[in-house]
Amino acid sequence: MDSFTELRRRHVEDVRRFTPEAVARLDWTREQVRAHQTKRLREVVSHAVQHSPYYAERLGHLDARALELDDLPSIPPMTKADVMTHWDQIVTDPELHLDDVVEHLEALHAGKHQNYYYLGKYYAAATGGTSGQRGVFLWDWETFIATANATYRMEVRDDQLHPPDGPRRTAVICAGSFVHASRLLFPTMLDPQRDTLVLSAGTPIGQMVEQLNDYQPDRLVGYASIVEELCAEALDGRLAIQPQRILTNSEPLLPEARNMALEAWGINIHNSWGSVEIGLVATEGDSFAGSTLAEDMVIVEPVDVEHRVVADPAQADHVLVTKLCGTVMPLVRYVMTDTLVLDNGPNPDAPGYRRIVDIKGRSDAWFVYAGDIKIHPMVFRSVLGQDRHISEYQVQQTERGAKVLAITHGDFEPSRPTAALQQALADAGLGNAQVSIESVAELPRHPQTNKLKRFVPLAK
Known part of the structure; x- marks a missing residue:
């Protein structure tokens, strides 16, 4: 067994070990969520100030042990440009250097080796190829454990209430290489009895339809645009599967795709939201009343164009995100250009958490x-x-x-x-x-x- 396969096996085991706690957190009250956020914010900032020269200079004047959530607006935002300019000073492991990580990624692209774990414990990914501004980010062991559970814990809870009948087969359509985070994340099933078929999103649609017809999955996970194409294939009679659950990711989900899934299979689509920087941190429950934000793992602040917190989330231009899991690459009030509409009202899927009720796309896509x-x-x-x-x-x-x-x-x-x-x-x-x-x-x-x-x- 090669080193990557063994590390991957151990990592998935740790993911599943955390699942019962991750599912139980869905029942937290708002007070419990905020208390956890406060505790983790203090721990994250304390660690960052102690181990990151960038944060020591930027936030060293704060008493991290006494930080409150209401103190966040006093902390200046950070951008992708900040991350790339100060990368070596931001990370908290002195063994890490941007040039070495980039060399690691380039070697993976070139096929020189296949161990996607850098230094045996970090996952590196580059993002921004479609937006024009490149960024290189790291997930440590804990970040992946939290992200995988945030992705599928709604599904696990629903399975506990209504156990699935028949073979458990999930078809996952994602990037073809582990170089992209979707290949690492989405085939990671929390249910050890669930089989997976992984298809590259670059597979010709006719070939993809043929493989799905042979596999007969009861669940479908994939990029929103690919799922929309598959809905069209089903409506045209070429795709003959009967999925019981669909999860989309990585791209904006259009209302037309939901309508097509309802017409083709009689089911709605569970949408999700996240990014390479922070992982997947919001998924839609069976109420389809919006995607529950994993606020036990992130803090999200809707802000205006000047990064000022807005009273009405519907008026936000973009969001600032603070990671609460993982410590190797702290992101405190990181600027994300996604335009999210958050709902603070009662959440039928998780009472203590806010929901994303609309994702208008990126504010830089106008x-x-x-x-x-x-x-x-x-x-x-x-x-x-x-x-x-x-x-x-x-x-x-x-x-x-x-x-x-x-x-x-x-x-x-x-x-x-x-x-x-x-x-x-x-x-x-x-x-x-x-x-x-x-x-x-x-x-x-x-x-x-x-x-x-x-x-x-x-x-x-």
Whole structure:
């Protein structure tokens, strides 16, 4: 057994060992959640100040042992640029150096070795290939344990209440290599009796359909865009499976995909939210009343464009996130450009936790045209999502409008949605827009992660 396989086996065992506690935490009250957050915030900041030169200078003036959650706004935010500029000073293990970690990742990409654990205990991943700003982040042993449980603990609790009948088979569609976090995370089942089939998101859709038909999974986990394509395949009669549960990740889930899953299989989709920086930290329960935020593992602050906390979460521009699990790469008030709408009201899936009731996408995904005309992605979604002949699309901004690549079905006629988009853009302030829609067999995906970036702004 090679070193990676053995480390992976031990890691999954530790993940499952923590599962009973992770599931029990779903019953915490709001007071219990906040008490845990306060305790972990003090521990994380104390460790960071003691072991990270960056945080010693930045937060050394604070009494970490007396920190309260209400003190967070006094701490300056940190960005991905901060992380990359001060990487060696941020990490708390003096053995770690950015150049060495990058060399490790490059060797993995080149196939020079296959041990994805760096120094036998850390998982390294790069992110930002689709946004243009690269970042390199580390998960320590604890971060992965917490993240894997946050991903599937809702499912485990539901299985305890309603044990599944028949074979337990989950098909996981993710990146093809462990270099991307999705390959490490999503095939990690908390139920040791559950079998998994792992498919690369870069697999041609016809081949993917064939393998799924052979495997007959009762559960489906995958990128939101891939699941949407599979829904279309099922509605067209080519995909003949009967999943009982679907979990989407890594990309915005559109309402059209939920409707297609309901039409194809009679079930709704459980959505999730997270990132390479912090792991997956929100999943949707069976109430479908929003994704429960794993606030035992992160603190999330909705803020405006100036990073000021907003009273009304619906008015937030983006969020600041503080990691409460793992200590090797502390992230305290880290800027994430995702635009989340949080609900502080009663959560039917976990009483002590807030919910994400809407993910509007990234605040940097708006299309900005000459004259500071700003177009939200919803302008395109409202048209393209209503055309029954379009199952998937990518919108590429052009100087005077947009080029749309679309996977189409049946007798598709582009003139109607083209005219509708031109009118919608005019209504949003962009008159005389130039719009084209091209039918394609597949959409361009990131070469390493296989993710689809649905809205592609012009390079700044």
